[in-house]
Amino acid sequence: MGSDRKLRVLIAKPGLDGHDRGARVIARAFRDAGFEVIYTGCHQTPEQIVSTALQEDVDLIGLSILSGAHMYSFPRIMELLKENNAEDITVIGGGIFPTEDIPKLKEIGIKEIFEPGTLLEDIIEWVKTNVKPRGAQTS
Amino acid sequence: MGKKMFSESALERMEKEYKEWLEVYKKALQRVPERLERFSTVSDMEVKALYTPLDIKDKDFFEDIGFPGLYPFTRGVQPSMYRARLWTMRMFAGLGTAEDTNKRFHYLVNHGETGLSTAFDFPTLMGYDTDSPLAKGECGKCGVAIDTIEDMEILFKGLNLEELTTSMTINPPASVIWAMYIANAENQGFDRKKLGGTIQNDCLKEFIAQKTLMLPPEPSLRLVVDTVEFGTYEVPRWNTISISGYHIREAGATAVQELAFTIYDGITYVEECIKRGLDVDAFAGRLSFFWNSHIDFFEEIAKMRASRRMWARIMKERFKAKKPRSMLMRFHTQTAGCSLTAQEPYNNIIRTTTEALAAVLGGTQSLHTNSLDEVYMIPSEEAVTIALRTQQILADEVGVANIIDPLAGSYFVEALTDKMEEEAMAYIRKLDELGGMVEAIEKDFPQMEIADSAYKFQQQVEKGEKIIIGINKFPSPKPDLEILKIDPEVERRQIERTRKFKEKRDKVKLQKCMDELRRRCEGPPCWENNVMPALIDAVRAGATEQEICDLYRDVFGIYTDPGTF
Numbered sequence: 110m111g112s113d114r115k116l117r118v119l120i121a122k123p124g125l126d127g128h129d130r131g132a133r134v135i136a137r138a139f140r141d142a143g144f145e146v147i148y149t150g151c152h153q154t155p156e157q158i159v160s161t162a163l164q165e166d167v168d169l170i171g172l173s174i175l176s177g178a179h180m181y182s183f184p185r186i187m188e189l190l191k192e193n194n195a196e197d198i199t200v201i202g203g204g205i206f207p208t209e210d211i212p213k214l215k216e217i218g219i220k221e222i223f224e225p226g227t228l229l230e231d232i233i234e235w236v237k238t239n240v241k242p243r244g245a246q247t248s
Numbered sequence: 249m250g251k252k253m254f255s256e257s258a259l260e261r262m263e264k265e266y267k268e269w270l271e272v273y274k275k276a277l278q279r280v281p282e283r284l285e286r287f288s289t290v291s292d293m294e295v296k297a298l299y300t301p302l303d304i305k306d307k308d309f310f311e312d313i314g315f316p317g318l319y320p321f322t323r324g325v326q327p328s329m330y331r332a333r334l335w336t337m338r339m340f341a342g343l344g345t346a347e348d349t350n351k352r353f354h355y356l357v358n359h360g361e362t363g364l365s366t367a368f369d370f371p372t373l374m375g376y377d378t379d380s381p382l383a384k385g386e387c388g389k390c391g392v393a394i395d396t397i398e399d400m401e402i403l404f405k406g407l408n409l410e411e412l413t414t415s416m417t418i419n420p421p422a423s424v425i426w427a428m429y430i431a432n433a434e435n436q437g438f439d440r441k442k443l444g445g446t447i448q449n450d451c452l453k454e455f456i457a458q459k460t461l462m463l464p465p466e467p468s469l470r471l472v473v474d475t476v477e478f479g480t481y482e483v484p485r486w487n488t489i490s491i492s493g494y495h496i497r498e499a500g501a502t503a504v505q506e507l508a509f510t511i512y513d514g515i516t517y518v519e520e521c522i523k524r525g526l527d528v529d530a531f532a533g534r535l536s537f538f539w540n541s542h543i544d545f546f547e548e549i550a551k552m553r554a555s556r557r558m559w560a561r562i563m564k565e566r567f568k569a570k571k572p573r574s575m576l577m578r579f580h581t582q583t584a585g586c587s588l589t590a591q592e593p594y595n596n597i598i599r600t601t602t603e604a605l606a607a608v609l610g611g612t613q614s615l616h617t618n619s620l621d622e623v624y625m626i627p628s629e630e631a632v633t634i635a636l637r638t639q640q641i642l643a644d645e646v647g648v649a650n651i652i653d654p655l656a657g658s659y660f661v662e663a664l665t666d667k668m669e670e671e672a673m674a675y676i677r678k679l680d681e682l683g684g685m686v687e688a689i690e691k692d693f694p695q696m697e698i699a700d701s702a703y704k705f706q707q708q709v710e711k712g713e714k715i716i717i718g719i720n721k722f723p724s725p726k727p728d729l730e731i732l733k734i735d736p737e738v739e740r741r742q743i744e745r746t747r748k749f750k751e752k753r754d755k756v757k758l759q760k761c762m763d764e765l766r767r768r769c770e771g772p773p774c775w776e777n778n779v780m781p782a783l784i785d786a787v788r789a790g791a792t793e794q795e796i797c798d799l800y801r802d803v804f805g806i807y808t809d810p811g812t813f
Contacts, residue, residue, distance in 0.1 A: 120813075125370035125386055127459025130499050130586070130702050133813040137703050150811025151459045152374070154382065176370055177625075177734070181385025205590075205624045208728040224726055225590040225623065226719045228710055 114242045119167040121149040121158040123186065126176035131203055135171060138229040139236070144169075155185040163193055168243045169236060172219075174204040179214070187217045199240045203227070252308040254301050266300055273297065290544035290714065291502035292704070293667070299659035307662060312557070316652045318572075320560040322553050322665070323653035324611040325576045330649035334362075335607075336614035337639045338415060338580065342367030342391035343626045344738050346402035349392040353407060355629065359636055363614060364407065364445075365415040367391035367626075368425070373460045375421045375797030378742040387739035390626065391417075395746040395794070397787045400428040401435070409433045414445035415490070415580065415614075420462030422449035423471050424796045427783035430483065435788075446487035446536055446580070449475055452513040455689045457698060458495035459809055462797065465686045467804035470773045472517060473524050478780035480531045487536040489517055490580065496694075497540035498586045500702020503551045506540060507668060508675030509685075509694045511558055515676075516685045518567055524773065528567050532574035539579050541603040541610070543587040548603070549655060550664035552610030555579070558669055581607035582616040588623035590726050591718035596620040601638050608648055609655055615639055625731040692812055699813060746792065753790035761786040762799065769803040 120136045122129060129151050136148045147165050149158060162170050172183065183202065190196055202214060203223040211222050220239065223232055254262070288294045307313065314320060317327030326332070339361055341352045353364055369391040371383035377395040378387045387393050394400055404414070418425045426447045430440050451468035454460050462468070472489060479488040493501075493510035501509065514535065521531050539555065541548045559577035563569040583603035588596040597620050604617050617635040619627030627635065643649050655661045682688045689695070708714040718724045764782045771777040786796060 125374050125376075125382065126390065127454075127461070127809075129459055129809075133699050134500075134703055134706050136813040137699070138706075146813075148811045148813050150809030152461065152809060176386060177389040177731075178370075178385035206729075207731040207733070226716075226726060228720075229706060230710060 116144045116169065116240060116242055117165065117167040118144045118169045118171060119147050119149065119162050119165060120171045120173065121153055122151045122173050123153055123155060123158060123182035124174055124176050124178045125152055126174065127151050128175040132173035135203065135229065135232065138233060142233045155182050155189055158186055159189040159193065162198060163195060167198060169199045169201065169240045172200065172202045174202065179206060180210060183214055183219060184217050197243055254305055259302065259305055262300060262302055266302060289547040290542055291504065291547060293547065299663050301659060303659050303663040313656055319575060321556040321576060323656055325556065325578055329611065329652040331652065334643050334649060335612050336363040337361050337636060338363035338365045338614045338616055339632060339636055340365045340367050340417065340616045344388040344392065344734050345742060346392055346394065346399045350403055350405050356636065359633060360640060361636060363413045363415065365616060366417065368418055369393045372793060373418065375462050375794060377746055377792050377794035378739060379746055380794060387742050388734045393742050394425065395792050396749050396790065397428045397432055398749050400432040404432065409438045410442045416445065417448045419448055419451055419454050419460050420468065421793055421797050422447045423475050423779055423783055424793050426475060427780060428787045431784050431788050440483050442485065443483055444485040446490045447475065448490045448492060450489055450492045450513060452516060452685055453492050453495055456496055456509060456694045457499035461807050461809055463800060463804045464807045465689060469520050471779065473520050473773065474778045474780055476521050476531050477524060477526060477775060478778055479534055480526060486534065488534050490536050490538045491517065492538040494538050494540045494582055496698065497542060497584065499698050500705060501698045502701050503542065503547050504668060504671040505697055505701060507551055507555055508672035510537065511555065511562065511672065512676055512679045512685050514559065515562060528569050529571040529574050532563060532569055533571065537577055537579035539581050540584050541581050541607040542584040543599060543603060545602055545606050546661060546664060548606040549610045550661055550668050553665045554668035554672065558672060578613045580614040581612040583618045585618055585622060588618060589716060589718045590624050590729065591724045593620045593623065595718060596623065597634060600635060604638055604642055605648065608642055611653060624729050628732055695812065749790065758789040758791060761789045762791060766799055766803065769800065
């Protein structure tokens with residue numbers, strides 16, 4: 110690890126679905142795990158999400174979606190991150206995904222997909238292992 | 249109150265013998281201890297090992313339990329309950345285009361469903377047409393896309409709208425969708441006075457839990473009162489609001505929170521309608537409710553029994569309603585989506601069956617049973633058939649529909665019913681103190697109470713204090729999900745249909761209708777400014793859902809999710 114800076118996390122809900130139970134639960138769990146958490150609330154466009162991520166200088170974006178519109182919003186978010194030279198922000202997803210979509214999402218750079226029934230401690234463990242504060246360890 | 253149902257001497261003996269039994273019990277536990285440190289419901293309400301008359305010794309049979317169809321309706325809203333008419337079997341359905349959903353409706357009716365229930369896609373729920381940039385990727389995914397009256401016509405083609413009742417899960421744009429339904433039904437030759445059904449139209453629980461957000465609370469309530477007022481005079485068989493606990497519970501609330509927040513939403517609607525000048529006995533009979541039936545069997549039955557009694561007492565005492573009809577809490581129930589697992593999905597049939605049984609024993613008026621695959625997608629035809637057959641088996645084979653409120657008098661069920669009412673009433677007093685539901689929502693009170701419960705439950709699951717089979721006990725890998733795919737072509741075709749529809753409209757006539765609607769929206773809320781007649785004219789003249797909702801947003805302002813957790 111090396112850096113003392115707390116990990117900054119954006120929990121975001123793209124699209125029009127209002128199923129925010131998971132997003133709010135994971136936001137609290139991340140906060141309790143010692144991360145700094147920003148939550149966008151529901152109904153965010155990819156543009157809004159990326160703009161918040163850049164403004165807040167986050168290390169990780171957690172996208173929560175249950176509407177089935179992920180094949181539109183996830184690639185668009187990845188595209189916008191690239192356009193803004195922010196590809197080093199780790200992006201993960203949670204919600205409901207057809208099995209066949211998961212490799213496609215990983216291909217465009219989504220680092221991990223957490224599906225229904227995943228325990229919070231497993232997600233936190235994954236983040237602690239795989240995400241470092243941006244800029245802190247560039248060498 | 250005094251000891252109403254049991255004699256002094258019987259209770260004395262009971263107390264003595266109960267203490268003696270406790271000693272026997274403790275001794276037995278020395279040999280084999282209890283399985284759990286603490287026994288509690290899924291809502292974390294602690295339960296004792298045994299209930300006796302001592303737990304209901306202060307109850308008055310006539311005041312608290314009574315007879316079905318009579319005040320306080322603890323035992324059911326009709327005197328005859330399911331011996332005369334079974335609950336309405338109403339499966340929530342909506343997928344792809346209006347044609348696809350119409351096909352599903354016919355399939356369900358042909359398999360014995362007795363009422364329709366419409367699921368709209370997210371753009372429709374949020375007041376956007378399919379061609380909106382905000383709607384990209386969403387068309388037909390979680391329900392059916394309805395942009396115009398033409399879509400509405402296709403949706404209900406070949407269905408007798410005077411015989412079948414239709415429920416529509418629609419909230420901020422409820423007035424618009426209802427106007428399309430009424431206008432289409434009349435175009436098909438049906439009489440609006442004979443139309444039966446429900447619009448969910450419960451804006452308060454959107455801020456609290458479901459989050460289909462559009463307008464701020466005040467104008468949202470104004471539109472709700474407009475629909476209640478219009479229904480009272482013009483569509484008398486329609487349930488103008490389905491005051492919903494379902495989504496509050498799915499968001500993580502306990503049974504008591506679901507009960508309290510929902511009933512308080514009901515109180516708020518009644519107050520607002522009275523403020524408009526409506527007589528409580530003129531409209532209250534058309535308010536209906538919607539409960540979640542979660543996995544904890546007795547807790548749900550107790551909640552439903554308590555809900556009827558609470559509403560009856562509130563309508564009589566708080567609002568001075570005179571007609572028994574105004575005091576009746578009629579409700580729809582859906583089994584709990586959040587209790588299902590993607591792991592070993594066939595287990596969901598058992599969960600849904602148990603939840604449906606609780607709803608029947610709780611005295612529901614209509615029921616949706618979740619399909620085994622509903623946890624991850626719009627149900628397949630095979631899965632929805634099993635879910636519908638579950639209700640039919642409960643109705644015709646199991647025997648539970650033959651007796652009215654068979655669990656009345658159970659020491660446990662009665663004690664739990666009382667506890668539900670007692671704890672929910674404490675919340676209701678708290679909400680009164682906060683200045684009502686709109687104030688409470690602005691203070692984030694119900695939202696945070698629910699978020700606390702959701703988080704606590706998840707932590708209990710992680711610690712193994714609450715068990716979910718296939719997740720934290722006998723864990724099972726999630727199977728590959730083959731999800732019923734909505735063809736992306738659906739979106740393109742729908743955009744095309746709406747575009748063509750817009751081209752055909754008489755622009756001058758449409759503008760006149762929209763001007764009249766705007767005038768009414770901008771005016772003070774009253775019968776002369778009721779939006780419904782103007783909406784019916786506007787959708788007939790071809791106004792799309794989004795055009796009307798944009799007008800609403802323009803006049804009333806926009807509410808966005810504050811994003812607290």
